[in-house]
Amino acid sequence: MKNILSIVLLGLSAFTFAQDQMISFNQLPQKGQKFINTYFNSKNVSAVTLDKDYFSKDYEVILKNGTKIEFDGSGNWTEVDGKRNTIPTGFAPDKIVAYVKKSFPQTSIIKIEKNKYSYEVELSNGLDIDFDGKGNFVKIDD
Structure with a gap:
């Protein structure tokens, strides 16, 4: 019973400590930086966030026109949403x-x-x- 309770508490703490953190464009993995520079221009970056928990990390880049680009922990793109653009x-x-x-x-x-x-x-x-x-x-x- 103790082991089950420990596993449940560990799982809940992983969700508790997961949070989005604002970071600079330079903290985005190199692959992600190259992707932005190649297809969008880093001057158009409005915000970069890191979503990190015990098991993974993901990045989200918001451009000045509202476009949202998501990357996995290695900087590979996973989603590009132009928000109707x-x-x-x-x-x-x-x-x-x-x-x-x-x-x-x-x-x-x-x-x-x-x-x-x-x-x-x-x-x-x-x-x-x-x-x-x-x-x-x-x-x-x-």
């Missing part, structure tokens, strides 16, 4: 960009999320499109 697509898989251009030529990508085995893309017309980890079309969610 078009985002650059140079970092997205070519198959995804080509599919969107061909199938929805009057739209643009406003959000892309990279999961372990898939991508989720939101278009300016409100459609959500799912792709597999290789960038192949899976389905459209409206």
Whole structure:
């Protein structure tokens, strides 16, 4: 019984101590800094936060236009959300960009999320499109 109680308390303390911390752009991992400089320009960075707990850490960058970019603990992008604004697509898989251009030529990508085995893309017309980890079309969610 003592062991179970200890495990529960440890789990609760992990949530208690997890918190967002404001950091400088220079404290973002190098991969994340390079990503921002390549696709967005670091002069447009408004805020950088570190979400750290016992098991992981993630970073969030907010740009002056409201765009939100999330990175994992190594600085790999996991989500780019333009908040209804078009985002650059140079970092997205070519198959995804080509599919969107061909199938929805009057739209643009406003959000892309990279999961372990898939991508989720939101278009300016409100459609959500799912792709597999290789960038192949899976389905459209409206």
